Amino acid sequence: MVEEKVKSIISNLSNSSSTNYIEVICLSLAQAIKADYVFIAKLDKYHTEATTLSLVTQTQVLDNFTYALKSTPCEVVGTGQVCSYPKDIQQAYPDDKLLADMQVEGYVGIPLVDHDNRAHAILVALYCSPITNKQEATSLFLLFSGLINKELEKQQVLNELRTRNEIIEKSKEAILICDKDNKIISVNRAFTHITGYNFSDVRGKNPSVLSAKREHISFYQKMWADLHTKGSWTGELVNRKKNGKSFPEWLSINTIRDEDQNISHYVAFFFDISKRKAAEEKIYRQANFDLLTGVANRFYFMDKLTTTIHAKSVAQFQSALLFMDLDLFQEINDVYGHDAGDELLKKVAERLNDLLEENDLLARVSGDGFAILVNAVISEDAVNDLITRILISFSKPFYINDVMLNCTLSIGVVPFSTDEDSAGTVLKKAERAMYHAKSLGRSSYSYYTQELDNAIRYQLKMKADLAYAIKHRQLSLAFQPIVSLAENKVTKFEALVRWQHGEQWISPAEFIPLAEQFSLIKPLGEFVLSEACRQLKKLKAKGYQDIVFNVNRSVNEIPLSANENDEWLLMIDMYGLSPADICFELTESALAPDKRNSEVLFNNLRAAGATIALDDFGTGYSSLAYIRRIPLDYIKIDRSFITDMSENPDDKILVSTIIAMTKSLGKKVVAEGVETIEQVEQLQQLGCDYIQGFYYSKPIAASDIPAFIDNFSMLNVPCVSAE
Numbered sequence: 001m002v003e004e005k006v007k008s009i010i011s012n013l014s015n016s017s018s019t020n021y022i023e024v025i026c027l028s029l030a031q032a033i034k035a036d037y038v039f040i041a042k043l044d045k046y047h048t049e050a051t052t053l054s055l056v057t058q059t060q061v062l063d064n065f066t067y068a069l070k071s072t073p074c075e076v077v078g079t080g081q082v083c084s085y086p087k088d089i090q091q092a093y094p095d096d097k098l099l100a101d102m103q104v105e106g107y108v109g110i111p112l113v114d115h116d117n118r119a120h121a122i123l124v125a126l127y128c129s130p131i132t133n134k135q136e137a138t139s140l141f142l143l144f145s146g147l148i149n150k151e152l153e154k155q156q157v158l159n160e161l162r163t164r165n166e167i168i169e170k171s172k173e174a175i176l177i178c179d180k181d182n183k184i185i186s187v188n189r190a191f192t193h194i195t196g197y198n199f200s201d202v203r204g205k206n207p208s209v210l211s212a213k214r215e216h217i218s219f220y221q222k223m224w225a226d227l228h229t230k231g232s233w234t235g236e237l238v239n240r241k242k243n244g245k246s247f248p249e250w251l252s253i254n255t256i257r258d259e260d261q262n263i264s265h266y267v268a269f270f271f272d273i274s275k276r277k278a279a280e281e282k283i284y285r286q287a288n289f290d291l292l293t294g295v296a297n298r299f300y301f302m303d304k305l306t307t308t309i310h311a312k313s314v315a316q317f318q319s320a321l322l323f324m325d326l327d328l329f330q331e332i333n334d335v336y337g338h339d340a341g342d343e344l345l346k347k348v349a350e351r352l353n354d355l356l357e358e359n360d361l362l363a364r365v366s367g368d369g370f371a372i373l374v375n376a377v378i379s380e381d382a383v384n385d386l387i388t389r390i391l392i393s394f395s396k397p398f399y400i401n402d403v404m405l406n407c408t409l410s411i412g413v414v415p416f417s418t419d420e421d422s423a424g425t426v427l428k429k430a431e432r433a434m435y436h437a438k439s440l441g442r443s444s445y446s447y448y449t450q451e452l453d454n455a456i457r458y459q460l461k462m463k464a465d466l467a468y469a470i471k472h473r474q475l476s477l478a479f480q481p482i483v484s485l486a487e488n489k490v491t492k493f494e495a496l497v498r499w500q501h502g503e504q505w506i507s508p509a510e511f512i513p514l515a516e517q518f519s520l521i522k523p524l525g526e527f528v529l530s531e532a533c534r535q536l537k538k539l540k541a542k543g544y545q546d547i548v549f550n551v552n553r554s555v556n557e558i559p560l561s562a563n564e565n566d567e568w569l570l571m572i573d574m575y576g577l578s579p580a581d582i583c584f585e586l587t588e589s590a591l592a593p594d595k596r597n598s599e600v601l602f603n604n605l606r607a608a609g610a611t612i613a614l615d616d617f618g619t620g621y622s623s624l625a626y627i628r629r630i631p632l633d634y635i636k637i638d639r640s641f642i643t644d645m646s647e648n649p650d651d652k653i654l655v656s657t658i659i660a661m662t663k664s665l666g667k668k669v670v671a672e673g674v675e676t677i678e679q680v681e682q683l684q685q686l687g688c689d690y691i692q693g694f695y696y697s698k699p700i701a702a703s704d705i706p707a708f709i710d711n712f713s714m715l716n717v718p719c720v721s722a723e
Helices: 002-015 021-033 074-076 097-101 132-171 189-195 217-229 272-287 298-312 327-337 339-356 378-392 421-441 450-471 508-517 521-541 569-572 598-608 624-629 639-641 648-662 677-687 702-710
Strands: 037-043 049-056 065-070 083-086 106-115 119-126 174-179 184-187 232-240 246-257 263-272 318-324 359-365 369-374 396-400 403-405 409-417 445-447 474-483 489-501 502-504 548-552 582-587 610-619 634-637 668-671
Touching: 002 021, 002 132, 021 037, 021 049, 021 119, 021 132, 037 132, 049 569, 065 548, 074 083, 074 106, 074 119, 083 132, 083 474, 119 132, 174 189, 189 263, 217 232, 246 272, 272 298, 298 359, 298 369, 298 421, 318 339, 318 378, 318 421, 327 403, 339 359, 339 369, 339 378, 339 396, 339 403, 339 624, 369 378, 369 421, 378 409, 378 634, 409 421, 421 445, 450 489, 450 508, 474 521, 474 702, 489 508, 489 521, 489 702, 502 508, 508 521, 521 548, 521 569, 521 582, 521 702, 548 610, 569 598, 598 610, 634 648, 639 648, 648 668
Parallel strands: 409 445, 489 548, 548 582, 582 610, 610 634, 634 668
Antiparallel strands: 037 049, 037 119, 049 065, 083 106, 106 119, 174 184, 174 263, 232 246, 246 263, 318 369, 318 409, 359 369, 396 403, 474 489, 489 502
């Protein structure tokens, strides 16, 4: 009897025109064992759910569904056991609602196991009346379980192949497959989209059909050597489209080997990088060249100067650096406007470029400052000849919008062959020489002298002393209160660094520029931030939880790379403080357009909870466009605008305008350098938010902050002179 049913099932499978093997075998099994339902279900990864792949009666195919395995006989089958109940299955599994809904009385289920002998699917028969042929049903299920498993494995492989083919076809990367003889045997849609070639155009051809013949033969020799020895190659090259247009591509090639480790195929992936290359070129131009004049910018110039210094031989005067500043440029700007000033800068760059040799480099290194790196200098006379030609050229007027403008140059010169100085130091030497030339009279030049060198020696000693003081934490901080006019209290303090050098206090106005010049500003800034955090943590431990410390950071501390943008926050976290406990004060130079990482850094700081204050507003790169773009919380009005506010109506109008503008942008205003009650009252009337200055307090030690807060009263402020 079983043999006949086996033959019947095999006959159905052989004669069926259906491509769905699973449905055919389920129908055949249902008919053979006279089950009311037969289904094959796939188990999920955790064996908590099963999804039917085919659900049938003896005559029709039903819709598939997913059901939970818990408290069902299928849960037992999912563990790898055969489960059968000739009758009373509902009594055995009263929580299985599906059995009741389908009026199931008898149940037969066997697991379908994978190579690890773990059930991945189940084969189940359901009866609406007691089973009379349970052994027969179980035997047939077990007999055909192997075939069903093979079919499921085949379907899985086919599904994976379809998925892979779909991925290949939908890939945005061009994919090219060659046989062992490097003949093209397959391409995807992206290949046709990028190159314009259909598969029929390139079938059986060598990929060299795409070559633009830009690379040297050694390039391809290296590529094939890597493919045969390493099994892969990746790189950039130029290929040609069907329309003849060349394009840069990023190409990766992998070798495929057979069981005997012989190469059977080559698979290449590539994509057109024309847009990326154009963007890189644009970024490169923006990063390295002045947008106004088109000549190199300071960043690029300093990089080339550094390279030149490191590459010098012992030949004297092999190179020279000229630093030039336009005489009376500010006056031209004031009289004729910034547009005329910009046009003048363009013409200055053109005139200087016309005087240079091919190997020389011209850069705009500051607002009206230009520098020339003169290479291959034979003698000092050659440098003097160039300087003479520059001064003669600039004795001739410029014509801007039909206006004749006379604009001369002052030039500082540093010849060098080998030099242990950094590029910044060499440029600074040339700049000092330029200022010396300007002091002698305009349209002149000056070489760097021994007197200037003596001044540098002093700076170098101070630099070494400052570096030692920073390393050994011999600096200290004082804290100046910042008073809230609206809240009538003090919760903010600006941290101010102090340096006692022997018996002498060195002014920050002297040692901070020194730190910036000699690349000590970052360790100095790290000391100030760490010491401020240390002191703030002690104050919070005493119960002063609402205090915020303002910490100054130099624009030169802004990381050049966004990869270092978390360093400030990590320092705060190291002391167990919140970013909201620190307000970072930066000068307006941080808003300069060439500080490309500033906006990213500030956004990161504010997103973490820190606040940003713009210090000394009105003395640097003031621009509404910059202020709107850069995320700021506070704008601090420079003390120079506050000093004469009581006596000079113009200054009062200016302060009023700054406050109104700041508030319209949704930011808070801090007035610095407040020394009199008249200034306080005027600032209150103008809507200023915070006051900082000697009127309320000089900078105080951290240990004095608790007493200052506890005893502070805006109605009883001792007026302190600003000595």
